[in-house]
Amino acid sequence: MSMSEKRYFSLFAQRHTIGQRNNYFRLFELVEQMPQYDNELLTQKLQEEGLSVRHLSSDKNYLYHLILKSLGAFHAGKSAGLKIKEWLIQVEILYEKGLYEQCLLLLKKATQLADKFDLFSLKPEITRWASKAHGHSGHLATLNATLAEARNQLDILDNLFLYQDLYYRMIALRQSIDKARDMNSLAELNAFISQPALRDVSSARSFQARVYFWRVHAMYYYATDAPQKELHAIEHLQQLMESAPNYIKEFPFDYLVTLSRILHLKRHRDDEEFNKLLAHFRAFPAQIKKARRKLESQVEAISANISLSRLIEQKRWKEALELTAHTREVFAEYDRLLNQAQKISHAYMLAYIFLANGRFRDALVQVNHIMNDFEADVRPELQAFTRILNLVVHYELKNFRLLHYAAESALRYLRKKGRQFKFESHIIRYFKKFSRIDDEAQHRPLFEACRKELEEILQDEFERKGLEYFDMVAWLEAHIQQVPFTDVAV
Structure with a gap:
């Protein structure tokens, strides 16, 4: 948890626990202070402070759910996806109370936001509630149009799931092979990339499906040791993401991974150009408001690993050794986030x-x-x-x-x-x-x-x-x- 999340939890715990507030929060503090969780040490410290450990398992379970509620409240509305999900909860409440017009107003906002951020996976649920609300409101013409749109959304969603499945299958294949070391591995990779859905990006019917398309191709070119083609695919992905700034705000880690791969593929450039690319990469977290600490951890770790890799490949052994002191500090500082x-x-x-x-x-x-x-x-x-x-x-x-x-x-x-x-x-x-x-x-x-x-x-x-x-x-x-x-x- 970040410092802000911890401060919020302190206030949240005071509001949501009566009588046992200090016990639960003290339990939280003791666990947080441990570099690695140790149940025996926790029990010992609680007993030393005169706190009961008879129901420690149920206390920890209660604390866990209290932390989740606190995090949910803290992050409410911080992403388009969370906003839409909150609105859908409100829609369900309004629907149960028979306030159908109010439901439709919220659903209209949810639809607009889902369209803006290409959140197709949420559209069927929005449409389901819109159909129910229109049916009770007597908007039959609108209901028919909504149902037609729902069928189209399901087709697009089915297409998205196809590319999502291809993406995760390619991850599994790449993890098992890394880079093709024999003809059998190469044949397996070639057979995978030859599937009809991967022949042309126009087959991908949504923004996210196109993201998956280029990611699959980039992984294929990595595994077949074609760095220039991999860079070409990654730069297509970068251009796609930058064409939709809202996507980067909603999914900053996706964009960060893309930038990191470009940095890795250009690590052979001279020191001046590489350092410019590295500075651009390291500046990214400052542009994003959410998950700043997690973004910073990824930027620092990725920068450290790419810099070491570059010096190893260039056989600059003394410089690499000097850099290890810094990279070890980075990995120690951000250990839990890596x-x-x-x-x-x-x-x-x-x-x-x-x-x-x-x-x-x-x-x-x-x-x-x-x-x-x-x-x-x-x-x-x-x-x-x-x-x-x-x-x-x-x-x-x-x-x-x-x-x-x-x-x-x-x-x-x-x-x-x-x-x-x-x-x-x-x-x-x-x-x-x-x-x-x-x-x-x-x-x-x-x-x-x-x-x-x-x-x-x-x-x-x-x-x-x-x-x-x-x-x-x-x-x-x-x-x-x-x-x-x-x-x-x-």
């Missing part, structure tokens, strides 16, 4: 940067964090390459006897996830060889053989994508030349 994908991406880049700069124990902390603290379906491609980083870090720490176990564990993970690509499998096989030789001086021939075979594997364009996650060629070259990783230019 999603797992953002956090694992940040942790992976930290591990990579620490490894490159010779801070192997710091790298191992991040590697263990990724392997132990994230759900299996969060960025599976990063979790797979974290197993590679784990091997590299243990090698650098000279934990040679751990390598065999770690390599076997990595292979099991790749088999389980269906990610047994040549790039990763080849690397793991050589680490198993390293584990059999304790004398580091005898490893150089293995490095040379590994690099030679890897260069052959990388002739396959699908396998070359492995270098986007970790530059194994540079690491091998550093050991062959016996120089720091940061000194190798590949």
